Amino acid sequence: GEAVPAAQKGSWTSFLKSLAGFTGDLSSLTAPPFILSPTSLTEFPAYWCERPELFAQIADGKTEEARALAVLRWFISTLKGQYTSRNESMGSEKKPLNPVLGELFYGHWPEKKERGGKTTLVVEQVSHHPPITAYHIANDAKGLVLNGHNAQKTSFSGGSIIVKQVGHAILTVTLPSGGKEEYLITLPRLRIDGLWYGSPYIELADTSYIQGSNGWVSAIEYKGKGYFSGTSHSFKATVSHPTRSSERVIQGTWHTTSTDKSTGATFHDVTTPKEEVTVTPVEEQGEWESRRMWYGVAKGIREGDFETAAKEKSRIENEQRQRRRDEAGAGTTWALKHFEHILNDPTYERLADLFSGNPATEDAYIYLNNGPSM
Numbered sequence: 001g002e003a004v005p006a007a008q009k010g011s012w013t014s015f016l017k018s019l020a021g022f023t024g025d026l027s028s029l030t031a032p033p034f035i036l037s038p039t040s041l042t043e044f045p046a047y048w049c050e051r052p053e054l055f056a057q058i059a060d061g062k063t064e065e066a067r068a069l070a071v072l073r074w075f076i077s078t079l080k081g082q083y084t085s086r087n088e089s090m091g092s093e094k095k096p097l098n099p100v101l102g103e104l105f106y107g108h109w110p111e112k113k114e115r116g117g118k119t120t121l122v123v124e125q126v127s128h129h130p131p132i133t134a135y136h137i138a139n140d141a142k143g144l145v146l147n148g149h150n151a152q153k154t155s156f157s158g159g160s161i162i163v164k165q166v167g168h169a170i171l172t173v174t175l176p177s178g179g180k181e182e183y184l185i186t187l188p189r190l191r192i193d194g195l196w197y198g199s200p201y202i203e204l205a206d207t208s209y210i211q212g213s214n215g216w217v218s219a220i221e222y223k224g225k226g227y228f229s230g231t232s233h234s235f236k237a238t239v240s241h242p243t244r245s246s247e248r249v250i251q252g253t254w255h256t257t258s259t260d261k262s263t264g265a266t267f268h269d270v271t272t273p274k275e276e277v278t279v280t281p282v283e284e285q286g287e288w289e290s291r292r293m294w295y296g297v298a299k300g301i302r303e304g305d306f307e308t309a310a311k312e313k314s315r316i317e318n319e320q321r322q323r324r325r326d327e328a329g330a331g332t333t334w335a336l337k338h339f340e341h342i343l344n345d346p347t348y349e350r351l352a353d354l355f356s357g358n359p360a361t362e363d364a365y366i367y368l369n370n371g372p373s374m
């Protein structure tokens with residue numbers, strides 16, 4: 001394909017061949033330089049809050065229904081960033097840097113009147129094999145906390161990479177009355193297409209759910225070209241409550257706009273600019289912070305100096321291997337810094353039960369409330 005530099009065609013073809021019949025941890029496969037991204041997966045949870053106003057507005061909903069709709073609006077509005085922003089910034093989907101165990105990413109969105117207060121982000125890589133990323137996002141002034149973790153199960157089918165997202169997020173809303181609402185957010189399935197031509201892009205598939213403790217549930221169905229509206233990135237969400245006879249239907253494309261079918265009003269609109277997370281300059285970061293840790297690799301990738309990038313990457317990986325050997329020798333294990341791993345999440349269980357969510361239980365990473373002051 002045209003997107004593949006002539007000198008890398010052979011290695012791209014062998015990469016695609018190694019994908020066929022592959023199941024497991026894709027991040028560990030060696031890919032040709034042109035497809036490498038200088039950004040680590042620990043940065044991805046920032047996509048949850050690049051429209052901090054929409055996040056803050058969840059707390060302003062006066063009724064349970066209004067809040068459930070605000071949660072859905074914020075969620076849908078994150079999808080463009082989560083799944084198309086590499087295409088916009090780098091020309092196609094790219095292979096992110098594979099985080100090391102203990103890697104950290106901190107950031108915030110500054111305080112503004114429209115969002116009540118500042119929004120903070122704490123991310124930690126809590127597992128390397130398989131890669132698992134835990135995150136905590138909070139807007140304290142608004143009483144909003146999003147806590148979640150992410151892993152992927154990948155397979156290859158019909159020329160595409162199929163990614164099942166493992167993990168979930170819980171959004172907790174503390175109301176001015178002191179009451180508490182929780183929302184369980186499950187994640188869509190991904191298909192990575194365009195591989196043959198060396199210009200991968202993501203399409204979403206199947207259904208994801210947002211189940212509120214107040215009974216409101218959104219089922220979001222994703223379709224690509226040729227369904228609902230005939231265009232890619234289409235979705236149809238139904239918002240319902242067990243005691244209501246009618247349901248609300250929202251339909252549109254998640255990377256542009258959607259309409260509330262019951263009122264005809266625009267439901268979400270992400271054609272306006274988003275706001276990237278604010279991060280401490282790399283020179284002031286600690287050695288476990290993502291941009292500092294990967295500085296040399298990222299610089300090499302950005303400048304086309306792949307020899308330096310590869311050398312720096314080997315140095316980081318060897319250091320990690322040595323650390324694991326030392327731990328094995330001393331009979332110790334790596335201690336997480338900001339999260340505690342629990343094997344069964346009672347909040348997940350309670351909320352998944354309300355919509356027959358599958359599986360019945362999941363593990364989770366509980367935030368230890370010890371992030372840096374930002």
Ligand code: 0T9
Pocket residue numbers: 026027031035044045047082083093094095096150152161163165192200
């Ligand atoms: C959570 C998101 C996730 C992470 C990425 C599949 C993928 C790693 C996981 C699911 C975020 O909230 C949303 C967006 C993009 C997802 C990535 C896209 C991708 O390609 C990678 C995988 C591991 C690869 O790097 C595949 C090889 C590559 C050559 C294809 C571009």
